[in-house]
Amino acid sequence: QVQLQESGPGLVKPSETLSLTCTLSNGSISHYYWSWIRQPPGKGLEWIGYIYYSGTTDYNASLKSRVTISVDTSKNQFSLKLSSVTAADTAVYYCARTYSTSSSFDLWGQGTLVTVSS
Amino acid sequence: DIVMTQSPDSLSESLGEKATINCKSSQSVLYSGNNKNYLGWYQQKPGQPPKLLIYWASTRESGVPDRFSGSGSGTDFTLTISSLQAEDVAVYYCQQYYSTPWTFGQGTKVEV
Numbered sequence: 001q002v003q004l005q006e007s008g009p010g011l012v013k014p015s016e017t018l019s020l021t022c023t024l025s026n027g028s029i030s031h032y033y034w035s036w037i038r039q040p041p042g043k044g045l046e047w048i049g050y051i052y053y054s055g056t057t058d059y060n061a062s063l064k065s066r067v068t069i070s071v072d073t074s075k076n077q078f079s080l081k082l083s084s085v086t087a088a089d090t091a092v093y094y095c096a097r098t099y100s101t102s103s104s105f106d107l108w109g110q111g112t113l114v115t116v117s118s
Numbered sequence: 119d120i121v122m123t124q125s126p127d128s129l130s131e132s133l134g135e136k137a138t139i140n141c142k143s144s145q146s147v148l149y150s151g152n153n154k155n156y157l158g159w160y161q162q163k164p165g166q167p168p169k170l171l172i173y174w175a176s177t178r179e180s181g182v183p184d185r186f187s188g189s190g191s192g193t194d195f196t197l198t199i200s201s202l203q204a205e206d207v208a209v210y211y212c213q214q215y216y217s218t219p220w221t222f223g224q225g226t227k228v229e230v
Contacts, residue, residue, distance in 0.1 A: 044222055044223070058218050060218070094167055096167075102216070105213075
């Protein structure tokens, strides 16, 4: 079945850049919107931003100055970079899919915990 | 940004009883062009990602048991679990996809 899997370092130092990749299996990255969502330990969900397979992006204004989302259609992957991280960026990071800019998240990765600490 | 506010923060009901979760948006998520409410409900069990239960406020996702139902329109929405089962213990979130930034409610913890 179609699956998403996040990968990347579980520990990042303060002021450095968090980098994660989401790989889609058994499906095509084309014609969908791909998002990053995070969840601090014990807290709620925050949408970070999305990318369309063509490269169009939209970011949450609260993080926009520090976020870059990119896509590699040849590898069925999309990536997140979050710069200048602090302890407040410690969270489980999920990748997820929407069919359009007006639809719910119907497919999620399992999530990966990223801790910001020296 | 559209703020989503859920109530209660937590609830506990007996097996077989009805559970009701409310979600209120700070502005309408009803799009007049198609008369659809851009509102989804998710279930999150410990250590797992959220799972889509309901979209368009009242359409059940494929495979979701029919004891889960969604209702409401405009700014006020409800998720109802008609007969609570042990496997329904989870945190439930509403989410609006009417406009970005897409936003979630703070979550409602359901216990049995």
